[in-house]
Amino acid sequence: MTEPSIDKVNNILVVGAGAMGSQIGMVCSLAGYGVTVQDIDEGMLEKAQEQLRARMARNVEKGRMEQNEVNAAFDRMSFTNDLEGSASETDFVIEAAVEKLDVKRELFGKLDEAAPEHAILATNSSTIVSSQVADATDRSDRVCNMHFFNPALVMKCVEVVRGPKTSDATVETTVELTRRIGKAPVVLSKEISGFVANRILGALRDEAISLHEKGVASIEDIDTACKTALGHPMGPFELMDLTGIDVGYYVKMARYEESGDPKDKPKKSVVEKFEKNELGRKTGKGWYEYDEQGRKKAPSESEV
Ligand SMILES: NC(=O)c1ccc[n+]([C@@H]2O[C@H](COP(=O)([O-])OP(=O)(O)OC[C@H]3O[C@@H](n4cnc5c(N)ncnc54)[C@H](O)[C@@H]3O)[C@@H](O)[C@H]2O)c1
Numbered sequence: 001m002t003e004p005s006i007d008k009v010n011n012i013l014v015v016g017a018g019a020m021g022s023q024i025g026m027v028c029s030l031a032g033y034g035v036t037v038q039d040i041d042e043g044m045l046e047k048a049q050e051q052l053r054a055r056m057a058r059n060v061e062k063g064r065m066e067q068n069e070v071n072a073a074f075d076r077m078s079f080t081n082d083l084e085g086s087a088s089e090t091d092f093v094i095e096a097a098v099e100k101l102d103v104k105r106e107l108f109g110k111l112d113e114a115a116p117e118h119a120i121l122a123t124n125s126s127t128i129v130s131s132q133v134a135d136a137t138d139r140s141d142r143v144c145n146m147h148f149f150n151p152a153l154v155m156k157c158v159e160v161v162r163g164p165k166t167s168d169a170t171v172e173t174t175v176e177l178t179r180r181i182g183k184a185p186v187v188l189s190k191e192i193s194g195f196v197a198n199r200i201l202g203a204l205r206d207e208a209i210s211l212h213e214k215g216v217a218s219i220e221d222i223d224t225a226c227k228t229a230l231g232h233p234m235g236p237f238e239l240m241d242l243t244g245i246d247v248g249y250y251v252k253m254a255r256y257e258e259s260g261d262p263k264d265k266p267k268k269s270v271v272e273k274f275e276k277n278e279l280g281r282k283t284g285k286g287w288y289e290y291d292e293q294g295r296k297k298a299p300s301e302s303e304v
Contacts, residue, residue: 002118003169004142006176010034013090015107020124021096022048023152029073031181036086037079045079087114094146096124105136112137120170122146129191131163140165146174147195159195161188193255208236209267219287237287241280249274
């Protein structure tokens, strides 16, 4: 068997051209790698290219990047719906397709058959640990999680999660690739749902909600404490409104179903918001209220 190694990584295949996959592809090509972005949906491939071109044009306009650097990155990139063809020429796969286990398992089976032996198959999934897809392949030792944060062009952290069968060479190669694309690797030696960053964020959120439910402080003051005492760019309530209160609700429900521990259930006030469809910015009201332009209004009386 050919062991994976960073020296063999020249071409990267990103599967899925959505919010994450398109930007992960751009990050890798800006770092000098040949990149293929694959998606089953032609429309998504077109949209990804348009959005990346517009975003890169803004970066050039603002003097953050040189035009020739951007041109060279696009020259190294291709977009396709051919999975098997692109997998056969890749040295490293980052799967960022839709968050459905059956879709990912089928993809990993196909990728395993088509990709060269030395290629690592990594998944960017936020909730599916790699052992759940590794057994759809004959290369469990070369499968791991490589979890980027949104927006991938901006956020530095990448969690590299070792599955029970992941080899040292796979972890070392993935960590080194993470560094070479300008990101900060965080290695998890074992699988755990939520990984590190989102678990810590979840704990912070739970405490913030609990302080609010106990009547200790208003949501606005709790957000102020996080921003001005802890240096967070946003308070936990502001962040929940941005990402969607329903997203947090589903994550907690999934964790509760997995653990059976009532402590993992969504908190009472979150359930209330969810049931009232007060999901944050997208519905105009969450913890805060928003005007038509999406600007935050003062917290309503009932929340304080
Ligand atoms: N959005 C986030 O904040 C975030 C952050 C970190 C990780 N993730 C993970 O990244 C992955 C993608 O999330 P996203 O937000 O980019 O989703 P998205 O819905 O924006 O994109 C998913 C893409 O997958 C494509 N797709 C579906 N089935 C496919 C198949 N069989 N083959 C190839 N492409 C297929 C869809 O056409 C779509 O373009 C998920 O696993 C998610 O857990 C998301």
